[in-house]
Amino acid sequence: MAVLEAKKVSKFFGHFPALRDLTFAFKAGDCIALLGRNGAGKTTLLHLMAGLTRPTDGSLEIARRVSLLGHGIGVYDELSARENLQFFANLLPVKVDVEVWLEKVNLREVAGAPLREYSRGMRQRLALARTFMGEPELLLLDEPFTSLDDKATALLQSLLAEALARQATVVLSTHQIPEAMAHASRILFLERGKLRYFGPCPDEMLGDSTWIYRTYGAVS
Amino acid sequence: MLRMSWTIFLKDVRMEFRGKEALNASLAFALVVLILFSFAFDPTSEQIREITGGLLWILFAFSGVLLVNRSFVREQSNDCLDVLLVSKVPASSLLLGKTMANLVFILLVEAVCLPVFSVLYNISMFQLPLWLLGVCLLASWAIAILGTAFAAMTVNLRLRELMLPVMLYPMIIPALAAAMYLTNNIAAGKVPVGDDLIWVRLLVGFNVIFTTLSLGLIDTILVD
């Protein structure tokens, strides 16, 4: 049973083709690394999967419960951690115990204070709780490791492992190969809006960060 | 769907009352303009009765835009709008929740301004409290629904503070005109009857048409 199925998906911005004829499917429990240079269409593809934009052509079927961690952290600065989580929990179709999640990301003691008083790391941890709560079937993470502090990185690692263990599908976009390799079971490589490679991680990538660009890329 | 609107309404109200930035700014603005009016004409003369409605509704439309403008900016700072849309919140629920929140803010400003206006200019606005409430509700809803929908349109513009009023005011003229006319009557203690009721009908019709249009088009506006 596919969590996400794209058939000949294209996305145009005016006459500019951002994505062209993508066909692929993700299964439950997959962890996909979205690779590609800047401007290859990674963010556009993530937005498509999130349902923030709709394809110009082709069909895209997406799971019911999707969660997104974009460049912005997606929580409100004026509200407290508890209010933030409670608000997003109220929008979910399942019941979520907010206190459990506050405990999990280690913010319980300060949960009543407004977010603007938090440190950067604390806000990032709250954003992680917001993303992972409610057991989403499809997790979309846009460059999740950039600018995370140590604690938040460790937390993200464990949350990712947990999510994968309960057969959630995870999509990470990144352009740092070693990081992607550490988690991903499959690679989706985009170049200029075209799908160049989709499959298991090739071993050659391990030591050589430009291997995939050289092998599957058309422009050098 | 309505439950989601309610959740968003509560969140917006809570956020605004936490900082009160927009509310305070627009209240202060409204009060300053109320005082400025006294220089525009003789504040003790009878002629002010004839322009009461006009003054008040221009004031409410201006301070209303200050409030409405913040509505989608709130969602923008940390990309919260994206998160809401990903959580399968229908765009129309989002609009409805935000409109209700804006309606509450506008009504609050009116609740402060109307007594102050009555006292300062010696006009009793509250002879027909139910009529006044009705007109305020209807006309404020008109400002709120169109204002919120247009705030969604302008949220990505660099000049959004400027563009929103430029787009909004020409379109709410019918609603404002009706509200002005009815408010004049109310201030004079006259219950609108007969031909005057056409303005009530205009307000209701305006609201029905533009609420339907806004709820129908908001998905197109927000989702690519």
Add this chain to the structure above:
Amino acid sequence: MDQRNFTYMFYGFAAAWLILALYVVSLVSRGRKLADQLETLKRTLSQEKG
């Protein structure tokens, strides 16, 4: 009265023609600018390819 009548009629006709003429002129100049830009860009793109 009749003299004034005539002058104003003339103004009216002139205004109508002038507005339309101005619009046509702006349309043509914009079109020319657009064609220029398109041409330049096409050349740049084909140079890069070659």
Add this chain to the structure above:
Amino acid sequence: MFDKILFGVGAASGLYLVRNLYTMLMVLPDEAAQGMIYRIMFFHIPSWWTCFICFFIAGAASGYSIAKKNFRADSLAVAATEVGLAFTFVGLATGMIWAKIIWGIWWTWDARLTWAFITALTYAAYLMMRNMIPDPNERMRVSGALNVFSFASVVICYKAIDWWRTQHPGAVMSFRTGGGNIDPAMEGMTYQNLFAFLMLCLVLVTVRLRQEESLRTLEGMRRLAFTRQRIAVLG
């Protein structure tokens, strides 16, 4: 070939307008009550009709463009709005000059004048808004929705302002309802000028539509050039 036809129709509409001018000035007699000035109506009335037709087309095209994500319909919407706005200004200018003679003032807050003013503002806001959105998809969605709003508001406004007392001469065909004894030749003249205006309007809209289309091509190519440059720098 298409260019030539377009140019031909444009030239024909120009010639037609000149011929109408001749008939108006040389053949038709002065009107009993208004004297010479009534001839402004031959421009005034057709320009309103044309502008309203333009805005109607723009509204319908906008609705279609956002429903079907059709860029061509979006281009039609801008083209029709812009041309409609030009005719609105013709209507306003001629109306004001006529009013100066007949009513003795340039401007009055008469129902239809007010309506015209609001309409002009509404559509000017639409055109301004369009220029501010760089992304073509967003531009189509947002300005398409705005145009639909505009059309609805213009219609409502027309009705609403009608309820205020009006000093405008009757309904749109003003000689017939206002003056009563209208010369059929005068009415015929109005229709002839309307026809000429519509021809001109058709040409202008087509030209503007093609400009908008090539603007979109231009934007697409710019973006392509930009991505290539970026790849060349980074890769």
